[in-house]
Structures are given as structure tokens and as C-alpha cells.
Amino acid sequence: MNVRAPNDLGAVDPDVARLVAQEADRRARTIDLIASESEPSAPVLEALGSVFAAKTAEGYPGRRYHRGTEFADEVEQLAIDRAKALFGAGHANVQPSSGVNANLAVYRALLKPGDAVLALQLAHGGHLSHGDPASITGAVYRFEHYGVRADTETIDLDEVRDLALRHRPRLIVTGGSSYPRAIDYAAFAAIAAEVESKLLVDMAHVAGLVAAGELPSPVPHADAVTFTTYKTMLGPHGGVILSTADLARKIDRAIFPGTQGAPDFGRITAKAVCLGIAASDGFRETQRRIRANATALATALAGYGDRLVSGGTDNHMVLVDLRHRGVTGDVAEVALETAAILCNRNVIPFDPGTPDRPSGLRFGTTSPAQRGMGPSEMTEIAALIDKALQAPDPAAVRPRAEALAARFGAGPAQ
Numbered sequence: 001m002n003v004r005a006p007n008d009l010g011a012v013d014p015d016v017a018r019l020v021a022q023e024a025d026r027r028a029r030t031i032d033l034i035a036s037e038s039e040p041s042a043p044v045l046e047a048l049g050s051v052f053a054a055k056t057a058e059g060y061p062g063r064r065y066h067r068g069t070e071f072a073d074e075v076e077q078l079a080i081d082r083a084k085a086l087f088g089a090g091h092a093n094v095q096p097s098s099g100v101n102a103n104l105a106v107y108r109a110l111l112k113p114g115d116a117v118l119a120l121q122l123a124h125g126g127h128l129s130h131g132d133p134a135s136i137t138g139a140v141y142r143f144e145h146y147g148v149r150a151d152t153e154t155i156d157l158d159e160v161r162d163l164a165l166r167h168r169p170r171l172i173v174t175g176g177s178s179y180p181r182a183i184d185y186a187a188f189a190a191i192a193a194e195v196e197s198k199l200l201v202d203m204a205h206v207a208g209l210v211a212a213g214e215l216p217s218p219v220p221h222a223d224a225v226t227f228t229t230y231k232t233m234l235g236p237h238g239g240v241i242l243s244t245a246d247l248a249r250k251i252d253r254a255i256f257p258g259t260q261g262a263p264d265f266g267r268i269t270a271k272a273v274c275l276g277i278a279a280s281d282g283f284r285e286t287q288r289r290i291r292a293n294a295t296a297l298a299t300a301l302a303g304y305g306d307r308l309v310s311g312g313t314d315n316h317m318v319l320v321d322l323r324h325r326g327v328t329g330d331v332a333e334v335a336l337e338t339a340a341i342l343c344n345r346n347v348i349p350f351d352p353g354t355p356d357r358p359s360g361l362r363f364g365t366t367s368p369a370q371r372g373m374g375p376s377e378m379t380e381i382a383a384l385i386d387k388a389l390q391a392p393d394p395a396a397v398r399p400r401a402e403a404l405a406a407r408f409g410a411g412p413a414q
């Protein structure tokens, strides 16, 4: 008789099963203000862990290098069609394993090594994959960086135009990972047109807000738009590239065979699910609350004397300058974790500190909004943050933070 191995994780590997349970408990007992995280929903987790996770299928729907792909083709096409419809894009590639890989593929599709590129500098809100010297993107392409104005801490469009005219980049990149304001994509498109450059918008952090109409869409203005599906899109880890239809072949070839092999079909399946959910009224309501919560958190923190980078927020993110508290971001993030509140240390524009010991903290409101928390809970959380950053013993704040977390439970409320 054919005897099958036990298929229960707890029976096969109690050590890993214990860690999974502990991670679930940790999530339930903490308040997650990490701007790049979201709560995993049951349908997304089910799709991620489905049999598609085991499928090997290099190529694209209808053009594979392996057999047995009829359903893999269908699920990938579903994800592609949903991404195109959601954002009104001419083309979508749903295979990137990450946002970095999505950006790398766009560079490979549109540039040659050594080409000039203009992007927002990391310390002013950009991203490592926008030509930081520590990233392969900075080694392969000749990146120049624009920044924010010292007075407003918003993108200096005059500097963008000056640098574009001086360096004549083949690609201009905007968007990033710690920029709390809306971006004028039409102005970027006009500068790109003036210097005959292509325009890439990295909307990794704000894609969910864009999908819900809470922020303007870059898609009508850009040649390519990249995003990740695990932040405000509320889905699995992974990336997506949108582009105009005429770039479809170049983009697809830049992913496979250009920079990736067999894509992870568990993730593609989960991306299809999250892209489907993103068209729903419930998703739009969550995005509305994410943004309202960020505004409430910003207002409440300002009330405790915290200086907000750029003076506030238009999205899900609040960047705080801690210098008036006499504490650095690395120390503050540990104090807050002790108080069961999670966030990350972050450089702020013109930071006198370093990435390891920066002057700022970055907060995001995606997870609390998904759990059903609203602006009044954000005000409560701001009070806990203030107390934890002042207290000689931030652990004293922990019971109140845990009680707030417990009131809302773990995972998405709907």
C-alpha cells in the first residue's frame, strides 16, 4: 500500500510550527506601525500556500518552457488582467519577486549599462534600488540624484529640471520608501518629455491608495510604474510592473529571461487574489481609513511637539524628526518595541545622523486600519508613543498598548 507522509506541520516539524504560532501571537499582541507592512488576509495566505506554490513554469501564459501549465497560465493571466484593469495600464507583468527586481527589470528594459538616470536620493525619501551606491543599480547605471527643498521638505521640481537638462538622463525615476507627500506626476512627465527621457514611477508604498483613488495615479503619466503587493496593496510579498503597451515585450523579456527564472506561482496566485480584492468597496474603505489614520497620527504627534517632516502627510506614512526629544531613531525604535509598538528608524532629509543612528522614525497606518482602528485609536497610540519615548521604563507602557491591540484582535477586520 502507498503510505503517505504525515502532512500536518505540527507533527512533521514541531519547531517550525511553534515559531509560526509564536509569530501569530506576536502580531496579535503588538501595534504594527511599520509603513511597509500589512496584515495577511486569509484568502491571500490560502492562495500563497496553495498547490500553485509548487508549479514550475518559465515563460508567460501560452509560451512556457514546461508542461502542465494550463491552470498556471489561467491564474497568471487573471492577475495580469486584474492589474491592468485596476490601474488602467496597457501592460502588466506580475512575476517580479520583489520591488527591487521590478525596478531592476525596468532598468534592463529601458537602459544600457552606464546610462544616466535621475532619481530621488535615498536620504530624502527614495529607495536603495534607485541607484544607491550600495545597490547593484548604482553600480551598473550612472545615477544622479535630486532631493527635497530645505524649506518645505517636498521634492524640488526646479532641481529635477535643472539636473535633467544638465545630465540628459535616459530615465527619470520618482517615488520612494519614505516620502510622505503626494507627487506631481504630470510635472515629472513634462520634464521627462522636455529632455526626451522615459519616466518610471515606483509606487511601492502607495499603490493601494492609488488603486482606491485616495491618491492621484501615475499610470497616465509614466512609461512604467512598479509596485509591491505587500504594503498598502494588502497582499503577498512580491512586485508588479505596469507599462505602456508598446513596452510589453521589452519589460517581459527583462524579467524572464533577463533577471529572473521560474516565477513563484504561489505568489502570483496570491497577487491575483489581492488585485481582485483591491477592486472592492471594502478595500476602498480600508484605504480611506489608512489615510485618515495617518493624518490623525500626524496631528496627535505634532501636539506632543514632534516635528513632522514636510509638515504632515498625504499618504499612509508619517516621518518624525526626533531631535527635539534628544533621542536617535535607533534608540527610539527599541524603546517603542519594548512598549509593543513597532516602527522603524529612518533618516530624514539633511539628517546629521547615519542610517544606523538616524534622527527620525517612520510610522505607517496600514495594519491598524486593517484591524479596524480609526482616528481615535491613532490619538491613543500617539499618547502611548509620547509616553514610551519619555519614560525611563518604556515597558510600563506595554500593558496599555497590548490592551489596545487585544481590543481589535489580529488580522484584517473584514
Ligand code: DSN
Pocket: 035, 036, 127, 177
Ligand atoms: N523598502 C522597504 C521599506 O520601505 O520598508 C521594504 O519594503
